[in-house]
Amino acid sequence: MALAQAQQRIRDLQQLLTSLKGSEYPPLPSPEGMNKRASVALVIRVKPSYAHWPPASTKKTDSIDDFFAQEWVQFGEAEVLFIKRASRKGDRWTSHIALPGGKRDPTDADDRAAAVRECSEEVGLDVEEYGIPVGNLPQRLVTTHWGRKPLLVLCPYLFLLTTHDVPPLKLQPTEVAATHWVPIRSLQAKECRTVAFEDVSSRLANQETGVKRWMLSLVLGKMMFAAISLLPTESLHSAETPALESLQDNRHALPTPYSRLNSLATRIYRSDLFGQYPPLPPEAPLLLWGLTLGVMSDFLDLMPPHNALTLWTYPNFTPLDVRFVVWLTTYRFKARKRAELQAGMEPAGSNSTHTGFNKPAFGYASESIASTTPPEGSTVLVDRPDETGFHGLGTGLSVGPTLTEDSEEAMRSRSKKAAVSTMLEGYYDIVRRAVGVALVGRASIATLLVIWAWRRWRKGKT
Numbered sequence: 001m002a003l004a005q006a007q008q009r010i011r012d013l014q015q016l017l018t019s020l021k022g023s024e025y026p027p028l029p030s031p032e033g034m035n036k037r038a039s040v041a042l043v044i045r046v047k048p049s050y051a052h053w054p055p056a057s058t059k060k061t062d063s064i065d066d067f068f069a070q071e072w073v074q075f076g077e078a079e080v081l082f083i084k085r086a087s088r089k090g091d092r093w094t095s096h097i098a099l100p101g102g103k104r105d106p107t108d109a110d111d112r113a114a115a116v117r118e119c120s121e122e123v124g125l126d127v128e129e130y131g132i133p134v135g136n137l138p139q140r141l142v143t144t145h146w147g148r149k150p151l152l153v154l155c156p157y158l159f160l161l162t163t164h165d166v167p168p169l170k171l172q173p174t175e176v177a178a179t180h181w182v183p184i185r186s187l188q189a190k191e192c193r194t195v196a197f198e199d200v201s202s203r204l205a206n207q208e209t210g211v212k213r214w215m216l217s218l219v220l221g222k223m224m225f226a227a228i229s230l231l232p233t234e235s236l237h238s239a240e241t242p243a244l245e246s247l248q249d250n251r252h253a254l255p256t257p258y259s260r261l262n263s264l265a266t267r268i269y270r271s272d273l274f275g276q277y278p279p280l281p282p283e284a285p286l287l288l289w290g291l292t293l294g295v296m297s298d299f300l301d302l303m304p305p306h307n308a309l310t311l312w313t314y315p316n317f318t319p320l321d322v323r324f325v326v327w328l329t330t331y332r333f334k335a336r337k338r339a340e341l342q343a344g345m346e347p348a349g350s351n352s353t354h355t356g357f358n359k360p361a362f363g364y365a366s367e368s369i370a371s372t373t374p375p376e377g378s379t380v381l382v383d384r385p386d387e388t389g390f391h392g393l394g395t396g397l398s399v400g401p402t403l404t405e406d407s408e409e410a411m412r413s414r415s416k417k418a419a420v421s422t423m424l425e426g427y428y429d430i431v432r433r434a435v436g437v438a439l440v441g442r443a444s445i446a447t448l449l450v451i452w453a454w455r456r457w458r459k460g461k462t
Contacts, residue, residue: 003075006075006077006185007074007075008304009078009184009185009303010046010068010073010074010075010076010078011068012303012304013044013078013184013303014064014065014068016302016303017044017064017134017135017158017160018064018065019135020134020135020136020158020302021064021133021134021135022135023135024135024136025135025136025137025138025139027111027139027155028138028139028140028141028153028155030153031141031150034150034152036103036104036151036152036153037103037104037111037114037152037153037154037155038101038102038103038104038114038152038153038154038155039101039102039104039111039112039114039115039118039154039155039156039157040098040099040100040101040115040118040154040155040156040157040292040295041081041099041100041101041115041116041118041119041127041157041158041159042080042099042137042156042157042158042159042295042296042299043080043081043099043100043119043125043127043131043159043161044078044079044080044081044134044158044159044160044161044184045078045079045081045160045161045166045181046072046073046076046077046078046079046161047076047077047078047079047181047183047233047234048072048073048075048076048164049072049075049076049077051075052071052072052074052075052076053072054070054072054164055072057165058163058164058165059163060129060130060131060162060163061132061162061163062132062162064132064134064160067160067162072164077183077185077233078183078184078185079181079182079183079184079233080181080182080184080187080296081099081100081123081125081179081180081181082097082098082099082179082180082181082182082230082232082286082288082292083097083098083099083100083122083123083176083177083178083179083180084096084097084098084176084177084178084179084180084286085097085098085175085176085177086173086174086175086176086177086238086241087177087241088174095177096290096292097180097230097286097287097288097289097292098292099156099292099295100115100118100119100122100123100125100176101114101115101118101119101122102114102118102121102122102175103152104155105117111139111155111157112133112136112155112157114155115127115155115156115157115159116128119159121172121175122171122172122175122176123169123170123171123172123176123179124167124168124169124170124171124172125166125169127159127161130161130162130163130165130166131159131160131161131162131163132159132160132162133157133158133159134158134159134160135157135158136155136156136157136158137156137157137158137295137298137299138156138298139153139154139155139156140153140154140294141153141154142154142291154291154295156295156298158299168236169236171236171238171241173238173240173241174241176238176241177237177238177241178235178236178237178238178241179235179236180230180232180234180235180286181232181233181234181235182230182231182232182233183231183233184300184303186230186231187228187230187288187296187300188300188303188305188307188308190307190311192228192229192230192231193226193227193228193229193311194227194228194229194285194287195224195225195226195227195313196224196225196226196227196287196289196290197222197223197224197225197318198222198223198225199222199223200219200220200221200222200223200317219439220317220319220322220435221317221318221319221322222317222318223315223316223317223318224315224316224317224318225289225290225293225315226289226293226311226312226313226314226315227287227288227289227293228287228288228289228293228296229285229286229287229288230285230286230287230288232286296308297309297312309423312423314330314334314423314424314427315427315431317435319438321438321441321442322434322435322438324438325434325435325437325438325441326430326431326434326435326438328434329430329433329434329437330427330430330431330434333426333427333430337423
């Protein structure tokens with residue numbers, strides 16, 4: 001059964017890559033006054049199984065069909081290459097799990113060339129020499145300050161390694177701390193879904209420090225975002241990269257009563273009540289979240305079982321009162337978004353005879369695209385429907401209606417947004433108001449307590 005599922009995943013991947021290669025997403029122009037663009041490389045390889053190892057020398061193939069026709073590929077496991085960025089002070093993406101990539105240089109011929117160059121510089125992998133380009137994913141405008149300040153246009157490109165004879169990766173120590181090959185199967189697994197915590201200061205301001213950051217954390221705690229706990233099959237670490245673990249603490253899960261009790265029990269078992277023994281090294285999880293999770297969700301939701309979006313959760317805060325007000329004020333909003341996704345609009349020019357990736361069920365980003373005009377009464381977060389928040393799950397143009405037939409009609413319908421965009425559109429506007437209500441509630445309760453205490457004090461003196 002497991003072997004049959006593995007072979008089916010390989011066939012699904014072949015169909016998806018063939019479709020993406022034959023129908024590219026259009027480029028997203030940079031907004032006026034902001035010309036920064038960055039590209040990332042989503043590199044896919046097939047790891048062979050023990051029983052079906054490739055020949056001693058495998059040549060690169062330039063055809064997707066020829067590559068997947070090989071026996072060792074049909075029995076292999078598809079994996080994606082991730083990097084863990086080096087820890088650097090002042091870097092927005094310090095220590096994040098990401099895809100190889102970076103800003104486009106004036107010398108780059110186009111956005112794809114930037115992805116190829118950055119991949120070669122950061123991990124020493126020439127995707128053109130050992131692989132082939134297999135299309136792209138929707139480009140998106142990355143913003144900060146709750147969608148008010150544009151940062152850059154992000155352009156994801158896919159590459160398939162079509163040979164097993166790939167030299168060892170060469171990590172750039174100032175940029176990359178480690179690389180990890182992660183099976184697509186585990187990225188789709190419900191068991192690997194978790195949450196990541198981030199300081200609110202990085203959402204509201206430019207990496208605030210000192211008293212201002214402390215005040216923001218005191219008032220709003222941390223933000224919680226959907227995440228995937230990565231389970232790599234192969235990792236490579238850079239011995240030259242300095243480790244600044246203090247910059248990575250906010251990526252870890254908050255301590256729970258169970259974790260505290262377990263730590264105490266461990267100390268008692270080791271006869272270390274006073275903490276005299278050196279502590280065990282922490283096992284920091286590898287969390288895929290934020291913008292990179294948004295890019296991967298665009299890709300994963302195109303593959304069966306098309307559940308990338310159903311496993312996603314809306315961003316929220318850790319303080320109980322703020323979470324309650326956010327839940328209360330966004331309840332109807334989320335219900336309306338679920339209804340939009342479940343409606344499964346038929347893309348322009350398509351019909352019921354299409355197969356491909358059009359599936360009328362929640363989570364199918366290929367069809368759960370609603371319309372470019374938001375529903376009446378909804379609040380649009382930003383003017384551009386293709387913008388994405390700095391840390392939240394990214395939004396973008398449609399991740400494709402039918403990619404196998406009527407390509408001209410399908411391209412016209414790609415002006416519509418992906419399901420992720422539909423889910424988040426207007427959410428942060430409501431969250432801002434909810435945070436304001438929660439803070440007013442806190443101030444009101446504090447004022448009432450002060451008045452009550454003052455009256456009790458006055459009554460006691462009389």
